[in-house]
Amino acid sequence: MRAPMDRRSPWxxxxxxxxxxxxxxxxxxxxxxxxxxxxxxxNLPLITLFIWSLRRPWFISPPVLLMAGLLQDLLTGAPxxxxxxxxxxxxxxxxxxxxxxxxxxxxxxxxxxxxxxxxAFAGAWAAGSAAIGAPAALGALISEGLLTILLFPVFAWxxxxxxxxxAFS
Amino acid sequence: xxxxxxxxxxxxxxxxxxxxxxxxxxxxxxxLWLDRPEARIEPLSDARAGFNDAALPVLQFxxxxxxxxxxxxxxxxxxMELAEENRSLRLxxxxxxxxxxxxxxxxxxxxxxxxxxxxxxxxxxPRISAWTVADQSTDFVRSRxxxxxxxxxxxxxxxxxxxxxxxxRTVDVGRQSARILMLTDFNSRVAVMADRxxxxxxxxxxxxDFPRLEYLGxxxxxxxxxxxxTSGDDNVMPRGLPVGEAVRDRDGRWRVALYSRTAPIDxxxxxxxxxxxxxxxxxxERAPAQISAAGDPAAxxxxxxxxxxxx
Numbered sequence: 001m002r003a004p005m006d007r008r009s010p011w012x013x014x015x016x017x018x019x020x021x022x023x024x025x026x027x028x029x030x031x032x033x034x035x036x037x038x039x040x041x042x043n044l045p046l047i048t049l050f051i052w053s054l055r056r057p058w059f060i061s062p063p064v065l066l067m068a069g070l071l072q073d074l075l076t077g078a079p080x081x082x083x084x085x086x087x088x089x090x091x092x093x094x095x096x097x098x099x100x101x102x103x104x105x106x107x108x109x110x111x112x113x114x115x116x117x118x119x120a121f122a123g124a125w126a127a128g129s130a131a132i133g134a135p136a137a138l139g140a141l142i143s144e145g146l147l148t149i150l151l152f153p154v155f156a157w158x159x160x161x162x163x164x165x166x167a168f169s
Numbered sequence: 170x171x172x173x174x175x176x177x178x179x180x181x182x183x184x185x186x187x188x189x190x191x192x193x194x195x196x197x198x199x200x201l202w203l204d205r206p207e208a209r210i211e212p213l214s215d216a217r218a219g220f221n222d223a224a225l226p227v228l229q230f231x232x233x234x235x236x237x238x239x240x241x242x243x244x245x246x247x248x249m250e251l252a253e254e255n256r257s258l259r260l261x262x263x264x265x266x267x268x269x270x271x272x273x274x275x276x277x278x279x280x281x282x283x284x285x286x287x288x289x290x291x292x293x294x295p296r297i298s299a300w301t302v303a304d305q306s307t308d309f310v311r312s313r314x315x316x317x318x319x320x321x322x323x324x325x326x327x328x329x330x331x332x333x334x335x336x337x338r339t340v341d342v343g344r345q346s347a348r349i350l351m352l353t354d355f356n357s358r359v360a361v362m363a364d365r366x367x368x369x370x371x372x373x374x375x376x377x378d379f380p381r382l383e384y385l386g387x388x389x390x391x392x393x394x395x396x397x398x399t400s401g402d403d404n405v406m407p408r409g410l411p412v413g414e415a416v417r418d419r420d421g422r423w424r425v426a427l428y429s430r431t432a433p434i435d436x437x438x439x440x441x442x443x444x445x446x447x448x449x450x451x452x453x454e455r456a457p458a459q460i461s462a463a464g465d466p467a468a469x470x471x472x473x474x475x476x477x478x479x480x
Contacts (some may be wrong), residue, residue, distance in 0.1 A: 066193040074224075107396075131309060
């Protein structure tokens with residue numbers, strides 16, 4: 001028999017959030033070496049954060065985004081604060097209380113993610129350019145952003161789509 | 170109605186509090202300012218090195234599947250044995266290539282010695298081999314994390330080469346890890362010259378795959394395909410390390426097609442290098458009395474110890 005909703009502990013979910021985010025960071029740092037001619041990157045941490053913002057919106061707060069961004073900066077060697085600024089700005093702008101926490105159809109969720117990713121990558125470009133003191137090259141960032149947006153529906157279909165429940169579930 | 174713990178249907182659970190968001194943005198912006206690559210403060214550099222040390226075992230473990238990805242399936246096993254053999258031969262060829270580069274460098278140095286007397290080149294210690302653990306190349310920084318640090322003799326600013334040529338220099342050196350700032354990074358500056366004509370230039374990274382040659386002069390003696398090597402003029406890199414070939418871009422500017430791009434940067438060598446003392450620095454270290462004595466033709470040479478005077 002299923003435990004009543006109000007008796008469920010939030011800790012398993014929190015643990016799953018921390019583990020998946022850590023694995024996404026790790027994969028993001030390591031997979032850059034997979035490309036023979038250049039890094040082939042998908043921003044897995046951004047996808048992970050967004051999917052968790054759909055499933056458990058209260059996990060995603062500004063301090064969490066700050067820490068996630070700083071960790072990503074440390075792992076990728078980017079100036080500290082680049083992805084932290086980008087994530088906080090993007091999630092602050094795109095956050096929608098009607099949609100968060102509900103999951104949803106793949107199409108609308110993907111559209112929201114595309115907007116979030118566009119803001120995040122633009123923010124990262126601006127912050128990174130400010131850090132290095134010159135406009136950063138856009139090529140790799142755009143290809144990473146496009147690849148992330150194009151592949152997101154796969155992740156959304158697996159992890160974030162609204163599932164119809166039967167009368168017994 | 171029962172509510173899930175922690176789940177709030179009110180606005181504050183979903184929307185970010187303005188003050189907290191502002192504070193986090195300020196912290197991130199402050200860190201961004203303090204961690205600019207050109208003016209990174211020492212504590213942040215140390216913190217990065219410490220973090221890299223801590224993350225190294227995890228990154229190494231996570232990167233193993235990439236190295237062993239080809240070992241799947243029985244048919245592929247034989248192919249992988251061949252690939253392994255090929256790899257070892259490549260490594261041997263790489264060793265020989267490295268020796269060839271050393272020989273070229275020494276030959277060029279000898280020529281200099283013949284031309285000029287009393288010229289002392291930099292001392293190169295035995296090289297330190299290290300595996301690349303993570304590729305930290307983004308649009309903002311071009312760097313690699315390698316599994317060698319101060320425990321293996323790595324220090325800040327040492328040149329790092331792969332089997333074909335120079336790739337960069339070490340920064341953020343921890344005990345077991347170091348970051349290599351690539352030649353393509355925006356903050357990389359290396360004094361180079363053309364092997365054929367000795368035309369001097371500064372190799373400036375701009376986060377593209379082909380770093381620029383700057384300060385070439387009005388009419389540089391440079392042709393496409395010229396072998397570019399480090400000149401050692403900056404006293405940051407030793408003289409004669411192979412860098413790449415001179416090429417022109419669409420705008421007619423000189424750039425360098427790096428030799429290191431020919432192969433994946435996986436195994437790298439870090440070369441301990443003792444910079445040559447700047448002229449006058451040895452003089453400055455001597456006592457003022459010795460300096461004044463050195464100016465007196467009747468006084469004993471400065472190299473003779475003061476004890477001799479007491480005899």
